[in-house]
Amino acid sequence: MAEQGSTEDSIFVGGGGEGHAVPQRLLLRYGNRHGLIAGATGTGKTVTLQILAEGFSAAGVPVFLSDVKGDLSGIAVAGSADHKLHEAFMKRSQTIGLDLKYRAFPVIFWDLFGEKGHPVRATVEEMGPLLLSRLLELTEAQEGVLNVAFRLADEEGLALLDLKDLQALLTFVAENAREISARYGLVARDSVGAIQRRLLVLENQGGAGFFGEPALDLADLMTVAPDGMGRISILAADRLMNAPRLYATFLLWLLSELFEALPEVGDPEKPRLVFFFDEAHLLFNDAPKALISRVEQVARLIRSKGVGVYFITQNPADVPDTILSQLGNRVQHALRAFTAKDQKDLAKAAETYRPNPAFRIDEAIRDLATGEAVTSFLEAKGIPGIAQRTLIRPPSSMLGPIGDDVRASIIAASPVRGKYDTPLDRDSAYERLRARTEAAAAEAARARERMEEEKREFERARRYDGRNNGEAGAKPRTSGGGSRSDSISTAFAKSFARQLGTRSGQALVRGILGSLFGKR
Numbered sequence: 001m002a003e004q005g006s007t008e009d010s011i012f013v014g015g016g017g018e019g020h021a022v023p024q025r026l027l028l029r030y031g032n033r034h035g036l037i038a039g040a041t042g043t044g045k046t047v048t049l050q051i052l053a054e055g056f057s058a059a060g061v062p063v064f065l066s067d068v069k070g071d072l073s074g075i076a077v078a079g080s081a082d083h084k085l086h087e088a089f090m091k092r093s094q095t096i097g098l099d100l101k102y103r104a105f106p107v108i109f110w111d112l113f114g115e116k117g118h119p120v121r122a123t124v125e126e127m128g129p130l131l132l133s134r135l136l137e138l139t140e141a142q143e144g145v146l147n148v149a150f151r152l153a154d155e156e157g158l159a160l161l162d163l164k165d166l167q168a169l170l171t172f173v174a175e176n177a178r179e180i181s182a183r184y185g186l187v188a189r190d191s192v193g194a195i196q197r198r199l200l201v202l203e204n205q206g207g208a209g210f211f212g213e214p215a216l217d218l219a220d221l222m223t224v225a226p227d228g229m230g231r232i233s234i235l236a237a238d239r240l241m242n243a244p245r246l247y248a249t250f251l252l253w254l255l256s257e258l259f260e261a262l263p264e265v266g267d268p269e270k271p272r273l274v275f276f277f278d279e280a281h282l283l284f285n286d287a288p289k290a291l292i293s294r295v296e297q298v299a300r301l302i303r304s305k306g307v308g309v310y311f312i313t314q315n316p317a318d319v320p321d322t323i324l325s326q327l328g329n330r331v332q333h334a335l336r337a338f339t340a341k342d343q344k345d346l347a348k349a350a351e352t353y354r355p356n357p358a359f360r361i362d363e364a365i366r367d368l369a370t371g372e373a374v375t376s377f378l379e380a381k382g383i384p385g386i387a388q389r390t391l392i393r394p395p396s397s398m399l400g401p402i403g404d405d406v407r408a409s410i411i412a413a414s415p416v417r418g419k420y421d422t423p424l425d426r427d428s429a430y431e432r433l434r435a436r437t438e439a440a441a442a443e444a445a446r447a448r449e450r451m452e453e454e455k456r457e458f459e460r461a462r463r464y465d466g467r468n469n470g471e472a473g474a475k476p477r478t479s480g481g482g483s484r485s486d487s488i489s490t491a492f493a494k495s496f497a498r499q500l501g502t503r504s505g506q507a508l509v510r511g512i513l514g515s516l517f518g519k520r
Contacts, residue, residue: 009269011055013048013331013375015096016388023097024390026052026329028059028270030378032308034299034326038316038349039333044371045312048331049276050075050395052310053232056274057105062222062230065276066251070238074398076107076410089394092371096391103396106225108233108414109407112210112250116236117411119420120250121212124160125150127253134291135207135249136198145191148184149173158429162212163199165429170196172433205243210250213424218261220416222273231415241279248282252295255309259298262305272306280311281318296322316349324352328378331392334368353387364389 010025026035037052039045050072053063067073079102080086093100109117124132129150133143149169153160160166173180174192181187202208223231240247255275265272277283283295299309303326311319311327315335319327330353337343350362353376364374368389375390411417 014390014392016390020391026377032271032303033328035310035329036327037312037331043333057230063232066235066237068237071401073402077398078102078104106231111236142191161428163208168430168433244282259302265306271308274308276310278312280313317345330376332374354384356387
């Protein structure tokens with residue numbers, strides 16, 4: 001009987017050949033050469049993903065996968081003889097020579113919404129303008145404006161951590177569009193408004209919680225349990241699938257971060273991490289050339305960093321040829337050929353396998369039963385193996401979802417419990433731009449006060465023209481012609497005339513006349 005799940009150098013996938021008696025194995029040293037799991041709905045792709053994840057984990061390789069239907073959480077619990085498929089599993093195990101023993105695997109649950117697992121976050125600046133443009137479905141002009149905003153933030157030292165940081169920055173760009181356009185090129189207010197509207201849509205989809213801190217530490221995806229098994233990180237994606245672009249963009253961001261952060265390791269004896277990308281067609285639907293080029297670059301180069309990427313999709317045609325050619329390990333479940341296009345896709349899928357003289361590959365793919373697949377795994381020196389019609393082994397863990405209480409207990413005992421639960425909001429673009437705005441508003445208020453004070457001083461100076469001894473309420477002289485000195489002389493004369501009607505005034509006049517004529 002075959003070993004349980006995996007050996008030191010391979011993963012047992014199923015039995016092929018005559019009577020399904022020939023073991024089909026995925027060699028661990030080629031596990032980072034990527035792979036493909038394809039097939040129509042209901043043909044067994046999820047079980048294949050589950051048994052490969054189990055095999056890598058048993059070999060001490062950490063795994064990341066997304067649970068798009070909510071039925072992969074059972075990996076955390078051992079299978080049971082009480083399961084309705086137990087007898088069928090035992091019969092299949094006997095057919096393919098497997099000594100099936102039920103066991104659980106170490107699991108960490110994650111969730112972008114923080115409901116079914118630990119919250120997953122990334123900062124806006126980590127996501128970058130290319131992936132954000134894809135996520136927001138921006139036009140080329142709008143993407144250009146977003147690039148300008150990121151460049152401005154970098155030069156101004158404005159950290160972009162969450163969506164409110166980006167929204168505050170875009171508001172600043174719109175208010176200073178003329179100056180920014182002169183420096184970076186045309187920045188249209190309409191484009192800024194369109195980006196802000198797309199951010200609002202993202203918020204309404206629940207995506208705002210994804211952006212922020214504490215950001216996901218990649219090291220937490222690459223841990224090994226005390227018993228030596230690789231931990232399986234499961235992303236709850238059933239709700240996330242309602243926002244397919246967010247789902248695809250998040251997974252591509254995660255791949256890109258792994259690619260940027262991990263050092264080169266060449267060709268290790270086994271992968272450092274295996275990444276399963278379910279519903280992979282969402283990544284490539286209507287994707288711009290720049291994004292396809294990015295995925296191709298990551299798929300080509302991340303292998304040397306010890307990471308294996310396995311795409312799961314219904315049809316191999318969903319994956320661009322430049323990427324499909326790099327997927328060395330293949331598991332092809334049944335494809336139905338009801339239309340002319342289906343038949344062309346079926347023929348194309350068959351052409352990507354190394355022929356087997358024992359059967360026609362296209363006919364085999366069309367006629368496969370549930371749980372069967374045409375497989376091809378890399379052999380010695382990385383040569384593609386001959387296609388085999390394979391009966392896929394049963395899983396060792398539970399098939400199907402676990403209960404909420406079991407999930408809660410696993411989360412409570414998680415090695416990262418408490419690390420991501422409380423969001424952080426440190427000083428960043430929003431706070432700094434708000435501080436600038438408040439400082440500018442305060443300075444403007446002080447300037448207004450100074451202007452008002454100067455205006456009041458000016459008004460007081462105008463009101464003082466010498467009449468009524470400068471008493472308040474005197475009206476300024478409005479008759480024309482005279483200077484200020486004239487008005488002062490006139491006022492003195494009038495005052496002098498009034499003094500003549502008094503005794504003191506008459507004595508003053510006599511004194512002045514006596515001085516003039518030498519008399520007292």
